[in-house]
Amino acid sequence: PPVGLISIFLEKFGNEKGGMIRVDQGGELARSDEWRSVVLSTYRYVVEPTGADSPSQNGQAERYNESIATITRTLLYGADLTARYWSAAAIHAVYLMNRRPHSAINKTPYEAWWDTKPDLSALKVFGSRVCVKVTGKRRAKLNRHDFTGIFIGYTATDDNIRYIDVDSGVVKMSHHAVFDEAWYLQPTWPPAAQLLYDMGMEPDFEDPQDTPQPPPATATYPPLARQPPHKIPTKARLYPIPLRLSPQPDPPAYAASAAKIMAQNLDKRKKARCACDGSTRGGKVRILDHTYANCVDHTASRMFYAISAAENLLIFGADVCNAFSEAPAPKQGFYIQPDRAFCEWWEFQGNPPIQEGYVIPVRRAMQGHPESPRLWEKWCDKMIQQHQFKPTTHEPCLYTGLWQGEKCYFKRQVDDFEFATPSITLATSFYDAIDDHLTMPIKRQGLVSLFNGIDVLQSRHYIKLSAETYIEKMGAKYLDMWHKEVQMMAERPLPIPTNESFRKAFNAEVGTVDAKKQKELQQRFQFGYRNGVGELIYAMVTCRPDISAVTVKCAQHSACPAEIHFQAVKHAIKYLVATRKDGIYFWRASPLLTLPEHPIPICATALHGQLPPSVQRPHHNCNDMHAYVDSDWATCTKTRRSFTGIVVKLAGGTIAYKTKLQQTVALSSTEAEFMAACDAGKMILFIRSILWDLGIPQQAATVMYEDNDACTAMANAQKPTTRTRHMDIRYFALAEWVERDIMVLQR
Numbered sequence: 001p002p003v004g005l006i007s008i009f010l011e012k013f014g015n016e017k018g019g020m021i022r023v024d025q026g027g028e029l030a031r032s033d034e035w036r037s038v039v040l041s042t043y044r045y046v047v048e049p050t051g052a053d054s055p056s057q058n059g060q061a062e063r064y065n066e067s068i069a070t071i072t073r074t075l076l077y078g079a080d081l082t083a084r085y086w087s088a089a090a091i092h093a094v095y096l097m098n099r100r101p102h103s104a105i106n107k108t109p110y111e112a113w114w115d116t117k118p119d120l121s122a123l124k125v126f127g128s129r130v131c132v133k134v135t136g137k138r139r140a141k142l143n144r145h146d147f148t149g150i151f152i153g154y155t156a157t158d159d160n161i162r163y164i165d166v167d168s169g170v171v172k173m174s175h176h177a178v179f180d181e182a183w184y185l186q187p188t189w190p191p192a193a194q195l196l197y198d199m200g201m202e203p204d205f206e207d208p209q210d211t212p213q214p215p216p217a218t219a220t221y222p223p224l225a226r227q228p229p230h231k232i233p234t235k236a237r238l239y240p241i242p243l244r245l246s247p248q249p250d251p252p253a254y255a256a257s258a259a260k261i262m263a264q265n266l267d268k269r270k271k272a273r274c275a276c277d278g279s280t281r282g283g284k285v286r287i288l289d290h291t292y293a294n295c296v297d298h299t300a301s302r303m304f305y306a307i308s309a310a311e312n313l314l315i316f317g318a319d320v321c322n323a324f325s326e327a328p329a330p331k332q333g334f335y336i337q338p339d340r341a342f343c344e345w346w347e348f349q350g351n352p353p354i355q356e357g358y359v360i361p362v363r364r365a366m367q368g369h370p371e372s373p374r375l376w377e378k379w380c381d382k383m384i385q386q387h388q389f390k391p392t393t394h395e396p397c398l399y400t401g402l403w404q405g406e407k408c409y410f411k412r413q414v415d416d417f418e419f420a421t422p423s424i425t426l427a428t429s430f431y432d433a434i435d436d437h438l439t440m441p442i443k444r445q446g447l448v449s450l451f452n453g454i455d456v457l458q459s460r461h462y463i464k465l466s467a468e469t470y471i472e473k474m475g476a477k478y479l480d481m482w483h484k485e486v487q488m489m490a491e492r493p494l495p496i497p498t499n500e501s502f503r504k505a506f507n508a509e510v511g512t513v514d515a516k517k518q519k520e521l522q523q524r525f526q527f528g529y530r531n532g533v534g535e536l537i538y539a540m541v542t543c544r545p546d547i548s549a550v551t552v553k554c555a556q557h558s559a560c561p562a563e564i565h566f567q568a569v570k571h572a573i574k575y576l577v578a579t580r581k582d583g584i585y586f587w588r589a590s591p592l593l594t595l596p597e598h599p600i601p602i603c604a605t606a607l608h609g610q611l612p613p614s615v616q617r618p619h620h621n622c623n624d625m626h627a628y629v630d631s632d633w634a635t636c637t638k639t640r641r642s643f644t645g646i647v648v649k650l651a652g653g654t655i656a657y658k659t660k661l662q663q664t665v666a667l668s669s670t671e672a673e674f675m676a677a678c679d680a681g682k683m684i685l686f687i688r689s690i691l692w693d694l695g696i697p698q699q700a701a702t703v704m705y706e707d708n709d710a711c712t713a714m715a716n717a718q719k720p721t722t723r724t725r726h727m728d729i730r731y732f733a734l735a736e737w738v739e740r741d742i743m744v745l746q747r
Helices: 003-013 033-041 055-079 083-097 109-114 191-199 252-256 298-310 340-348 372-385 424-435 468-478 500-508 515-525 529-543 545-555 563-578 669-693 709-716 729-739
Strands: 019-023 045-049 129-133 146-154 161-165 171-174 177-180 217-220 235-238 259-266 269-276 314-319 334-336 360-362 389-391 398-403 406-413 416-421 443-447 454-458 462-466 583-587 626-632 643-650 653-661 702-705 743-746
Touching: 003 033, 019 055, 033 045, 055 083, 055 191, 083 146, 129 161, 129 171, 146 171, 298 314, 298 398, 298 406, 298 416, 298 462, 298 529, 298 583, 298 643, 298 653, 298 669, 314 424, 314 454, 372 389, 372 406, 398 424, 398 669, 406 424, 416 424, 462 529, 468 529, 468 563, 500 563, 515 563, 529 545, 529 563, 545 563, 545 643, 545 653, 583 653, 626 669, 643 669, 653 669, 669 702, 669 709, 669 729, 669 743, 709 729, 709 743, 729 743
Parallel strands: 019 045, 626 702, 702 743
Antiparallel strands: 129 146, 129 177, 146 161, 161 171, 217 235, 259 269, 314 416, 314 443, 334 360, 389 398, 398 406, 406 416, 454 462, 462 583, 626 643, 643 653
């Protein structure tokens, strides 16, 4: 650790009374006993490590480090130097930052420290070519007396420079140097010198919108490859196609360099797709409009299947083959430089040949542009509403409407469609109407069996959702490793072992923050902990509420898991593989005889979770929503907070569920249950609003089953107790919802 350097810094700038030093958990500082003892005993500074993967906790230092790192990478790239010279680039980055004005002080840091403005007369481009005088006397009058090198910064004074000798590769210092910042005397040059050269060229650009259509406009097109400075850039023709450009459009080459032609297989055919680099680092995209685009929520998706089952509908799928290219172009104009394949296809269509150096404007949205998803969503939504289908307020990806006199439902997920209808004839006519708006025919998939990774089984009596395909693919890599080592119960398996010793150790144990020990754990268990939790999360959020509790608890230990947490994730993954055929069943109001018959599922609940024979399950109609809520009081041994569990059902199946660690500590089980019921009430309000927009209003109050009598009395009869007077007033909104007959609590 740099004990001496930090000691000098604290002696000069530190506080005599001491303080706190915040660092990350790196081994060179936070885990160095020598360094921690020196700063504490000598300078009275306490070391405070930040959390794992939490640079925001040390934001002031990390933000400045990020700026230095960004400038360092830019300098190395502009000079075309390797990472070997990163230290010189970093020192020069700090040199530049100290001489740039800062908005907080309205002056440069150099001026704020030295009380004088910096002298920028000697400032040169990092990576410039330099000609340096050789020290000593010239051997002969006609001999060369210079070194050629690459400038990499200054010494303690601006009068002396540091440079790389291109002949020997040694870093040297000199006072006598002549700079060639644009590399004019070299046959090739790095990106920074190329940029200087390009800035000297004045593009002759005309906006196609401002010029008449018959004569094509021309624009200067700088070459993409390096060229000697004496060669004049070629001319590029802009075909007179209407474009939507920004008020100050860029030269075509600026945008064209970000575009490329990509090809992929589609139904054993080649499909050309225009894509661009929309990243903020390497791309040249300008975001001039909103980029947010809606995706269907999993709760709304399960509601779609539940309603389809309750109303005896068939679900037909479709896929838009060329979605983004149907939407209008973004505000920034884009151009492509056609390759040989495109030119051959263009001529095959009977068009005149495209001359070399010409570019073509893109009139549609492209893959990779941040605005394209929103442009496609707006265009698609407008197209669907033209056919009298209305979206819901809180879930704009769900639609309802009449098609040829029959009530139907429509769901879209980007470019994947699902249409719930009484017959295949209506689905065919609806997708025919969609085809009229598209340049490429929609790909029809018939009865849906797989949608966005979820298996959909449409049978005579029910619609089943499962993640069998995903689980088989996910579990295949573990079959030959540790899958057979995990022991499961002989009867109905459970997501996590239920013995008391395992449960207590799982809740109480904390893993080490040592990166080496964490890596050893991963190697011993043969999988990454976060990868395993992520695989559980996808199955949980789609259609497996039975693993919700164990997944949420395992995710709490993602920063530093212990050995027992690895064992829990292993057990949960094996449970998923063993029960991969399980899922959510939505029951039809009456058998649909046009569909094949599948076996009726058997209740597979473990014996300790089944109701006694004398207790009858509550009966609800297919379109009547009801909910179950419970809390596990103070089970988090670290914080003593409670867990909330919520399940909302429709058509006999679960449409919404949640397992959540409550935000505050509950002083009694009644308080924990009441906070859980309030969360369930908010979920019920959301679902009732969607059902209302879909034309399935809930006439009666939604029944919420709650096993705490005091909580039920507080909500239904507004009967507070002395133990709940301290509760936050926002939780008592539940009593108002009950008073308005929106929901009611029952035991």
